[in-house]
Amino acid sequence: MVISGAIRMQNVQKIFESEGYENVRALDRVSVTMAAGSFVSIVGASGCGKTTLLRLIAGLERPSGGNIFVDDKEVAGPHHERGLVFQQAKLFPWLNLHENIAFGLRARGLYEQERGIVGELIDLVGLTGFEKAYPHHLSGGMQQRAALARALANRPKVLLMDEPLGALDSLTREVMQDELLNIWQSRGTTMVMVTHDVEEAVYLSEKILVMTPTNSRIEKIVDVAMAYPRVRESQEFRRIKEQIMQVLNIKSRFQAAE
Ligand SMILES: Nc1ncnc2c1ncn2[C@@H]1O[C@H](COP(=O)(O)OP(=O)(O)O)[C@@H](O)[C@H]1O
Ligand SMILES: [Mg+2]
Numbered sequence: 001m002v003i004s005g006a007i008r009m010q011n012v013q014k015i016f017e018s019e020g021y022e023n024v025r026a027l028d029r030v031s032v033t034m035a036a037g038s039f040v041s042i043v044g045a046s047g048c049g050k051t052t053l054l055r056l057i058a059g060l061e062r063p064s065g066g067n068i069f070v071d072d073k074e075v076a077g078p079h080h081e082r083g084l085v086f087q088q089a090k091l092f093p094w095l096n097l098h099e100n101i102a103f104g105l106r107a108r109g110l111y112e113q114e115r116g117i118v119g120e121l122i123d124l125v126g127l128t129g130f131e132k133a134y135p136h137h138l139s140g141g142m143q144q145r146a147a148l149a150r151a152l153a154n155r156p157k158v159l160l161m162d163e164p165l166g167a168l169d170s171l172t173r174e175v176m177q178d179e180l181l182n183i184w185q186s187r188g189t190t191m192v193m194v195t196h197d198v199e200e201a202v203y204l205s206e207k208i209l210v211m212t213p214t215n216s217r218i219e220k221i222v223d224v225a226m227a228y229p230r231v232r233e234s235q236e237f238r239r240i241k242e243q244i245m246q247v248l249n250i251k252s253r254f255q256a257a258e
Pocket of ligand 2: 050
């Protein structure tokens with residue numbers, strides 16, 4: 001397995017300008033590196049720029065300043081080597097599960113040569129037997145598994161996920177967290193996940209970027225060295241979670257006082 005998909009952001013700024021409104025500084029001089037094949041999470045309150053950061057790496061937005069590189073190639077726009085998964089699965093309702101997952105390959109004319117990967121991924125995300133099912137017959141968790149498989153069918157180096165488990169109930173969510181670990185460990189893809197849930201970030205990530213809305217920057221980078229699978233009740237787990245909560249809370253108290 002060749003590990004690639006290293007991400008480097010250098011002094012990245014994003015300012016949204018719209019006529020008649022004040023400019024919004026969504027990101028201010030963000031510099032961070034994400035190692036090839038690592039699992040990185042971004043946590044922070046609503047509006048602190050998490051989605052913007054992800055969309056910049058995806059190439060869906062251009063930075064107002066600074067540079068973003070993936071394996072030393074500057075990001076110039078969307079590319080199939082950077083896959084995306086959202087909170088809603090957004091499957092095509094008129095296609096069955098197999099067709100949904102094969103969609104990207106078909107669109108790129110690669111289905112005949114790459115068709116084997118579709119079954120492989122359906123197996124990996126635990127949906128064997130549901131190949132012919134249509135999205136409305138699948139539960140929320142199953143739809144999200146399908147969305148992950150669809151993104152992985154393009155063999156992305158980087159998988160960008162914006163609150164991928166945010167719409168699921170807490171039990172399904174924990175099962176899916178293990179699913180994400182399984183996917184990551186078996187495919188070696190660089191995983192970048194936005195989440196509101198600090199515990200989820202600590203359970204999954206090697207690196208956590210903590211953002212606060214006060215200055216549109218990364219407030220703190222926490223490296224988590226614990227082995228997998230992680231035990232939520234362990235002292236080290238709680239310590240790291242508490243450390244992150246403190247960065248988030250202290251900042252929000254500052255804001256309230258202003
Ligand atoms: N297309 C846009 N035009 C104008 N402002 C935007 C746009 N997208 C995001 N913003 C603003 O940028 C800031 C960061 O947004 P976002 O990245 O969506 O935050 P988060 O995902 O952390 O909730 C917010 O103030 C938001 O209103
Ligand atoms: Mg968001």
